[in-house]
Amino acid sequence: MIIVLKPKVTRSQVEAVIREVRKLGYKPHPIIGVERTVVAAIGDERAHHTLETLTSMPGVDQVMPVQRRYKLVSRESRLGGTKGSLITVNGHVFGGPKFQVIAGPCSVESEKQILETARAVQKAGATFLRGGAFKPRTSPYEFQGLKEEGLRLLARAREETGLGMVTEVLSEGDVGLVAEYADILQIGARNAQNFALLIAAAQTGKPILLKRGMNMKIEEWFLSAEYILSHGNPNVILCERGIRTFETLTRNTLDLGAVALAKMETHLPVIVDPSQGAGRTDLVGALCKASPAVGADGLLVEVHPNPKEALSDGAQQMTLQQFSRMMTELKPFIRAANRR
Ligand code: PEP
Numbered sequence: 001m002i003i004v005l006k007p008k009v010t011r012s013q014v015e016a017v018i019r020e021v022r023k024l025g026y027k028p029h030p031i032i033g034v035e036r037t038v039v040a041a042i043g044d045e046r047a048h049h050t051l052e053t054l055t056s057m058p059g060v061d062q063v064m065p066v067q068r069r070y071k072l073v074s075r076e077s078r079l080g081g082t083k084g085s086l087i088t089v090n091g092h093v094f095g096g097p098k099f100q101v102i103a104g105p106c107s108v109e110s111e112k113q114i115l116e117t118a119r120a121v122q123k124a125g126a127t128f129l130r131g132g133a134f135k136p137r138t139s140p141y142e143f144q145g146l147k148e149e150g151l152r153l154l155a156r157a158r159e160e161t162g163l164g165m166v167t168e169v170l171s172e173g174d175v176g177l178v179a180e181y182a183d184i185l186q187i188g189a190r191n192a193q194n195f196a197l198l199i200a201a202a203q204t205g206k207p208i209l210l211k212r213g214m215n216m217k218i219e220e221w222f223l224s225a226e227y228i229l230s231h232g233n234p235n236v237i238l239c240e241r242g243i244r245t246f247e248t249l250t251r252n253t254l255d256l257g258a259v260a261l262a263k264m265e266t267h268l269p270v271i272v273d274p275s276q277g278a279g280r281t282d283l284v285g286a287l288c289k290a291s292p293a294v295g296a297d298g299l300l301v302e303v304h305p306n307p308k309e310a311l312s313d314g315a316q317q318m319t320l321q322q323f324s325r326m327m328t329e330l331k332p333f334i335r336a337a338n339r340r
Protein backbone atom coordinates (compact mmCIF):
# COMPACT_ATOMS: atom_id res chain seq x y z
CA MET A 1 0.00 0.00 0.00
CA ILE A 2 1.06 3.55 -0.68
CA ILE A 3 -0.23 6.28 1.60
CA VAL A 4 -0.15 9.64 -0.14
CA LEU A 5 -0.11 12.50 2.33
CA LYS A 6 -1.64 15.93 1.78
CA PRO A 7 0.61 18.71 0.44
CA LYS A 8 0.96 20.69 3.68
CA VAL A 9 1.12 17.81 6.11
CA THR A 10 2.73 18.43 9.51
CA ARG A 11 5.52 16.37 10.95
CA SER A 12 3.36 15.03 13.75
CA GLN A 13 0.73 13.94 11.21
CA VAL A 14 3.42 12.06 9.27
CA GLU A 15 4.61 10.42 12.46
CA ALA A 16 1.07 9.41 13.40
CA VAL A 17 0.65 7.73 10.01
CA ILE A 18 3.96 5.91 10.40
CA ARG A 19 2.91 4.66 13.85
CA GLU A 20 -0.42 3.43 12.54
CA VAL A 21 1.19 1.64 9.60
CA ARG A 22 3.56 -0.12 11.96
CA LYS A 23 0.72 -1.02 14.32
CA LEU A 24 -1.12 -2.71 11.45
CA GLY A 25 1.86 -4.96 10.82
CA TYR A 26 3.55 -3.22 7.91
CA LYS A 27 7.05 -1.75 7.74
CA PRO A 28 6.69 1.98 7.03
CA HIS A 29 9.08 3.56 4.56
CA PRO A 30 8.52 7.30 4.27
CA ILE A 31 9.61 8.95 1.03
CA ILE A 32 9.95 12.70 1.37
CA GLY A 33 9.35 14.45 -1.94
CA VAL A 34 9.64 18.13 -2.79
CA GLU A 35 5.88 18.62 -3.00
CA ARG A 36 4.52 15.61 -1.21
CA THR A 37 5.42 12.89 1.22
CA VAL A 38 4.31 9.34 0.73
CA VAL A 39 4.63 6.39 3.04
CA ALA A 40 5.21 3.02 1.45
CA ALA A 41 3.81 0.30 3.70
CA ILE A 42 5.85 -2.84 3.17
CA GLY A 43 4.32 -6.17 3.94
CA ASP A 44 2.24 -8.83 2.26
CA GLU A 45 -1.09 -7.15 1.61
CA ARG A 46 -2.82 -10.49 1.57
CA ALA A 47 -1.58 -11.39 5.03
CA HIS A 48 -2.16 -8.05 6.74
CA HIS A 49 -4.96 -5.76 7.65
CA THR A 50 -6.02 -3.33 4.94
CA LEU A 51 -4.74 0.20 5.37
CA GLU A 52 -7.77 1.85 3.81
CA THR A 53 -8.90 3.04 7.25
CA LEU A 54 -5.93 5.42 7.22
CA THR A 55 -7.88 7.61 4.80
CA SER A 56 -9.71 9.02 7.81
CA MET A 57 -6.50 10.24 9.45
CA PRO A 58 -5.62 13.93 9.26
CA GLY A 59 -2.90 14.53 6.69
CA VAL A 60 -3.76 11.50 4.56
CA ASP A 61 -4.87 12.24 1.02
CA GLN A 62 -5.18 8.77 -0.53
CA VAL A 63 -4.42 5.18 0.27
CA MET A 64 -3.56 3.28 -2.86
CA PRO A 65 -3.40 -0.47 -3.08
CA VAL A 66 -0.33 -1.50 -4.94
CA GLN A 67 -0.77 -4.14 -7.55
CA ARG A 68 2.91 -4.11 -8.26
CA ARG A 69 4.94 -6.30 -5.99
CA TYR A 70 8.04 -4.14 -6.35
CA LYS A 71 6.93 -1.17 -4.32
CA LEU A 72 10.16 0.66 -3.58
CA VAL A 73 11.54 0.10 -7.06
CA SER A 74 8.43 1.21 -8.89
CA ARG A 75 8.26 4.64 -10.41
CA GLU A 76 4.90 5.24 -8.79
CA SER A 77 6.52 5.08 -5.36
CA ARG A 78 8.29 8.26 -6.44
CA LEU A 79 4.89 9.95 -6.85
CA GLY A 80 3.80 10.75 -10.35
CA GLY A 81 6.93 9.16 -11.67
CA THR A 82 8.41 12.22 -13.26
CA LYS A 83 11.88 11.93 -11.77
CA GLY A 84 14.20 8.96 -11.81
CA SER A 85 16.76 8.27 -9.11
CA LEU A 86 20.20 9.74 -9.50
CA ILE A 87 23.02 7.58 -8.22
CA THR A 88 26.30 9.36 -7.73
CA VAL A 89 29.47 7.28 -7.60
CA ASN A 90 32.94 8.83 -7.66
CA GLY A 91 31.43 12.11 -8.80
CA HIS A 92 29.66 10.49 -11.79
CA VAL A 93 25.89 10.40 -11.89
CA PHE A 94 23.89 7.43 -13.19
CA GLY A 95 20.38 8.34 -14.29
CA GLY A 96 21.14 11.96 -15.13
CA PRO A 97 21.78 13.69 -18.46
CA LYS A 98 25.26 12.20 -18.79
CA PHE A 99 25.51 8.76 -20.39
CA GLN A 100 27.94 6.62 -18.38
CA VAL A 101 30.21 4.00 -19.89
CA ILE A 102 31.73 1.20 -17.82
CA ALA A 103 34.44 -0.66 -19.73
CA GLY A 104 37.16 -3.18 -19.14
CA PRO A 105 38.06 -6.82 -19.52
CA CYS A 106 35.81 -9.71 -18.64
CA SER A 107 38.46 -10.93 -16.19
CA VAL A 108 41.39 -9.18 -14.57
CA GLU A 109 44.35 -11.23 -15.82
CA SER A 110 47.54 -9.28 -15.10
CA GLU A 111 48.79 -5.87 -14.07
CA LYS A 112 49.85 -5.06 -17.61
CA GLN A 113 46.47 -6.09 -19.06
CA ILE A 114 44.36 -4.09 -16.61
CA LEU A 115 46.52 -0.96 -16.66
CA GLU A 116 46.72 -0.90 -20.44
CA THR A 117 42.96 -1.34 -20.70
CA ALA A 118 42.20 1.24 -18.01
CA ARG A 119 44.33 3.89 -19.71
CA ALA A 120 42.77 3.22 -23.10
CA VAL A 121 39.14 3.15 -22.00
CA GLN A 122 39.60 6.30 -19.98
CA LYS A 123 41.12 8.08 -22.96
CA ALA A 124 38.15 6.95 -25.05
CA GLY A 125 35.66 8.45 -22.56
CA ALA A 126 34.72 5.65 -20.16
CA THR A 127 34.05 6.77 -16.58
CA PHE A 128 34.30 3.38 -14.86
CA LEU A 129 36.61 0.42 -15.15
CA ARG A 130 35.20 -3.08 -14.92
CA GLY A 131 36.97 -6.40 -14.51
CA GLY A 132 36.12 -9.67 -12.86
CA ALA A 133 38.34 -10.78 -9.99
CA PHE A 134 35.91 -13.49 -8.88
CA LYS A 135 34.56 -15.17 -12.01
CA PRO A 136 31.39 -17.25 -12.28
CA ARG A 137 32.42 -19.95 -14.75
CA THR A 138 30.25 -22.72 -16.09
CA SER A 139 33.03 -25.26 -15.71
CA PRO A 140 35.17 -25.63 -12.58
CA TYR A 141 38.20 -26.21 -14.84
CA GLU A 142 37.99 -22.74 -16.39
CA PHE A 143 39.83 -19.66 -15.09
CA GLN A 144 38.17 -18.63 -11.83
CA GLY A 145 39.73 -15.17 -11.49
CA LEU A 146 42.69 -13.72 -9.59
CA LYS A 147 40.48 -13.10 -6.53
CA GLU A 148 42.00 -10.61 -4.06
CA GLU A 149 45.05 -10.03 -6.27
CA GLY A 150 42.59 -9.02 -9.03
CA LEU A 151 40.95 -6.54 -6.67
CA ARG A 152 44.36 -5.06 -5.85
CA LEU A 153 45.18 -4.66 -9.53
CA LEU A 154 41.85 -2.95 -10.18
CA ALA A 155 42.53 -0.59 -7.28
CA ARG A 156 45.94 0.21 -8.74
CA ALA A 157 44.36 1.00 -12.10
CA ARG A 158 41.80 3.22 -10.39
CA GLU A 159 44.53 5.05 -8.56
CA GLU A 160 46.39 5.75 -11.75
CA THR A 161 43.44 6.71 -13.96
CA GLY A 162 40.82 8.04 -11.54
CA LEU A 163 38.24 5.69 -13.08
CA GLY A 164 35.61 4.25 -10.75
CA MET A 165 35.78 0.51 -10.19
CA VAL A 166 33.06 -2.07 -10.80
CA THR A 167 33.61 -5.73 -9.98
CA GLU A 168 31.50 -8.78 -9.33
CA VAL A 169 30.89 -10.29 -5.92
CA LEU A 170 30.16 -14.00 -6.26
CA SER A 171 29.35 -15.12 -2.77
CA GLU A 172 28.18 -13.86 0.59
CA GLY A 173 31.52 -14.75 2.14
CA ASP A 174 33.36 -12.36 -0.21
CA VAL A 175 31.05 -9.38 0.19
CA GLY A 176 33.16 -7.66 2.86
CA LEU A 177 36.39 -8.11 0.92
CA VAL A 178 35.01 -6.96 -2.43
CA ALA A 179 33.28 -3.98 -0.82
CA GLU A 180 36.62 -2.85 0.64
CA TYR A 181 37.90 -2.33 -2.88
CA ALA A 182 34.99 -1.72 -5.26
CA ASP A 183 33.05 1.48 -5.88
CA ILE A 184 30.16 -0.53 -7.32
CA LEU A 185 29.39 -4.17 -6.50
CA GLN A 186 28.24 -6.18 -9.50
CA ILE A 187 25.74 -8.96 -8.89
CA GLY A 188 25.96 -11.25 -11.90
CA ALA A 189 23.26 -12.95 -13.92
CA ARG A 190 23.81 -16.28 -12.19
CA ASN A 191 23.35 -14.73 -8.77
CA ALA A 192 20.56 -12.30 -9.55
CA GLN A 193 18.13 -14.36 -7.46
CA ASN A 194 20.59 -15.33 -4.75
CA PHE A 195 18.59 -13.48 -2.13
CA ALA A 196 21.04 -13.99 0.73
CA LEU A 197 23.78 -12.45 -1.44
CA LEU A 198 21.51 -9.56 -2.46
CA ILE A 199 20.83 -8.79 1.19
CA ALA A 200 24.49 -9.06 2.22
CA ALA A 201 25.52 -6.79 -0.68
CA ALA A 202 22.75 -4.32 0.17
CA GLN A 203 24.01 -4.09 3.73
CA THR A 204 27.46 -2.89 2.66
CA GLY A 205 25.81 0.36 1.57
CA LYS A 206 27.77 0.27 -1.71
CA PRO A 207 25.97 1.00 -4.98
CA ILE A 208 24.95 -2.23 -6.68
CA LEU A 209 24.92 -3.05 -10.36
CA LEU A 210 22.26 -5.74 -10.67
CA LYS A 211 22.33 -7.85 -13.80
CA ARG A 212 19.19 -9.51 -15.03
CA GLY A 213 19.38 -13.28 -14.75
CA MET A 214 19.46 -15.12 -18.04
CA ASN A 215 16.16 -16.82 -17.26
CA MET A 216 14.48 -14.09 -15.29
CA LYS A 217 11.22 -12.41 -16.11
CA ILE A 218 11.35 -8.63 -15.96
CA GLU A 219 9.19 -8.57 -12.84
CA GLU A 220 11.56 -10.99 -11.10
CA TRP A 221 14.48 -8.70 -11.95
CA PHE A 222 12.63 -5.77 -10.36
CA LEU A 223 11.85 -7.91 -7.31
CA SER A 224 15.55 -8.71 -6.90
CA ALA A 225 16.20 -4.96 -6.89
CA GLU A 226 13.39 -4.68 -4.34
CA TYR A 227 15.37 -6.99 -2.03
CA ILE A 228 18.22 -4.49 -2.08
CA LEU A 229 16.06 -1.40 -1.60
CA SER A 230 14.00 -3.01 1.14
CA HIS A 231 17.23 -3.76 3.00
CA GLY A 232 18.06 -0.10 3.16
CA ASN A 233 20.16 0.42 0.06
CA PRO A 234 18.53 2.64 -2.57
CA ASN A 235 21.55 2.69 -4.90
CA VAL A 236 20.75 0.05 -7.49
CA ILE A 237 21.66 0.27 -11.16
CA LEU A 238 19.80 -2.28 -13.29
CA CYS A 239 21.73 -3.95 -16.10
CA GLU A 240 20.14 -5.84 -18.99
CA ARG A 241 22.59 -8.46 -20.29
CA GLY A 242 20.48 -10.70 -22.48
CA ILE A 243 18.30 -13.69 -21.75
CA ARG A 244 18.49 -17.26 -22.91
CA THR A 245 16.16 -18.03 -25.80
CA PHE A 246 15.92 -20.60 -28.61
CA GLU A 247 18.38 -18.50 -30.64
CA THR A 248 21.78 -20.02 -31.31
CA LEU A 249 23.53 -17.44 -33.50
CA THR A 250 23.93 -15.16 -30.49
CA ARG A 251 25.02 -16.14 -26.98
CA ASN A 252 21.95 -14.49 -25.46
CA THR A 253 19.08 -12.40 -26.77
CA LEU A 254 19.60 -8.81 -25.66
CA ASP A 255 16.20 -7.61 -24.51
CA LEU A 256 16.20 -3.89 -25.29
CA GLY A 257 12.43 -3.86 -24.75
CA ALA A 258 13.10 -4.70 -21.12
CA VAL A 259 15.34 -1.62 -20.88
CA ALA A 260 12.59 0.69 -22.15
CA LEU A 261 10.13 -1.00 -19.79
CA ALA A 262 12.49 -0.78 -16.80
CA LYS A 263 12.83 2.95 -17.44
CA MET A 264 9.04 3.31 -17.50
CA GLU A 265 8.24 1.05 -14.57
CA THR A 266 11.06 1.85 -12.16
CA HIS A 267 12.91 4.96 -11.03
CA LEU A 268 16.30 3.22 -11.13
CA PRO A 269 19.05 3.92 -13.64
CA VAL A 270 19.29 1.21 -16.29
CA ILE A 271 22.35 0.26 -18.30
CA VAL A 272 22.96 -2.24 -21.10
CA ASP A 273 25.63 -4.92 -21.39
CA PRO A 274 25.77 -5.81 -25.08
CA SER A 275 28.91 -7.92 -24.58
CA GLN A 276 27.25 -10.74 -22.63
CA GLY A 277 24.07 -9.80 -24.52
CA ALA A 278 25.33 -10.77 -27.95
CA GLY A 279 28.41 -12.83 -27.14
CA ARG A 280 30.08 -11.65 -30.33
CA THR A 281 32.17 -8.54 -30.87
CA ASP A 282 30.76 -7.83 -34.33
CA LEU A 283 27.33 -7.04 -32.83
CA VAL A 284 28.47 -5.07 -29.79
CA GLY A 285 28.91 -1.70 -31.55
CA ALA A 286 25.41 -1.72 -33.07
CA LEU A 287 23.83 -2.68 -29.75
CA CYS A 288 25.77 0.07 -27.96
CA LYS A 289 24.30 2.60 -30.39
CA ALA A 290 20.77 1.24 -29.96
CA SER A 291 20.95 1.58 -26.17
CA PRO A 292 20.50 5.36 -25.78
CA ALA A 293 17.47 5.18 -28.08
CA VAL A 294 15.61 2.86 -25.70
CA GLY A 295 16.37 5.13 -22.75
CA ALA A 296 19.46 3.47 -21.28
CA ASP A 297 21.54 5.54 -18.87
CA GLY A 298 24.78 3.89 -19.84
CA LEU A 299 26.67 0.84 -21.03
CA LEU A 300 28.87 -1.91 -19.69
CA VAL A 301 31.27 -3.09 -22.40
CA GLU A 302 33.97 -5.74 -22.32
CA VAL A 303 37.30 -4.52 -23.67
CA HIS A 304 40.60 -6.44 -23.77
CA PRO A 305 44.01 -5.54 -25.24
CA ASN A 306 44.14 -8.92 -26.95
CA PRO A 307 40.74 -10.69 -26.95
CA LYS A 308 42.16 -13.73 -28.78
CA GLU A 309 44.21 -14.54 -25.70
CA ALA A 310 41.60 -13.61 -23.09
CA LEU A 311 41.10 -16.10 -20.25
CA SER A 312 37.31 -15.64 -20.47
CA ASP A 313 34.76 -14.36 -23.01
CA GLY A 314 37.30 -13.78 -25.80
CA ALA A 315 34.66 -13.87 -28.55
CA GLN A 316 32.78 -10.87 -27.26
CA GLN A 317 35.48 -8.45 -26.09
CA MET A 318 36.39 -5.41 -28.14
CA THR A 319 40.01 -4.47 -28.73
CA LEU A 320 41.16 -1.11 -27.40
CA GLN A 321 40.98 0.30 -30.93
CA GLN A 322 37.49 -1.08 -31.59
CA PHE A 323 36.28 0.40 -28.33
CA SER A 324 37.75 3.81 -29.06
CA ARG A 325 36.15 3.85 -32.52
CA MET A 326 32.81 2.72 -31.11
CA MET A 327 32.88 5.54 -28.54
CA THR A 328 33.35 8.11 -31.30
CA GLU A 329 30.55 6.60 -33.36
CA LEU A 330 28.29 6.45 -30.30
CA LYS A 331 28.32 10.22 -29.70
CA PRO A 332 25.62 11.28 -32.22
CA PHE A 333 23.31 8.57 -30.86
CA ILE A 334 23.77 9.87 -27.32
CA ARG A 335 23.07 13.42 -28.47
CA ALA A 336 19.98 12.28 -30.40
CA ALA A 337 18.66 10.80 -27.14
CA ASN A 338 19.15 14.19 -25.46
CA ARG A 339 22.05 12.97 -23.38
CA ARG A 340 25.59 14.08 -23.00
C1 PEP B 1 30.51 -10.46 -16.69
O1 PEP B 1 30.11 -9.29 -16.61
O2 PEP B 1 31.65 -10.77 -17.08
C2 PEP B 1 29.56 -11.53 -16.36
C3 PEP B 1 29.97 -12.70 -15.88
O3 PEP B 1 28.30 -11.18 -16.59
P1 PEP B 1 26.92 -11.97 -16.41
O4 PEP B 1 26.75 -12.19 -14.96
O5 PEP B 1 25.93 -11.02 -17.01
O6 PEP B 1 27.03 -13.26 -17.20
Ligand code: MN
Pocket (backbone or CB within 6 Å): 106, 107, 276, 302, 312, 313
Ligand atom coordinates in the same frame (compact mmCIF):
# COMPACT_ATOMS: atom_id res chain seq x y z
MN1 MN C 1 32.23 -11.65 -19.27
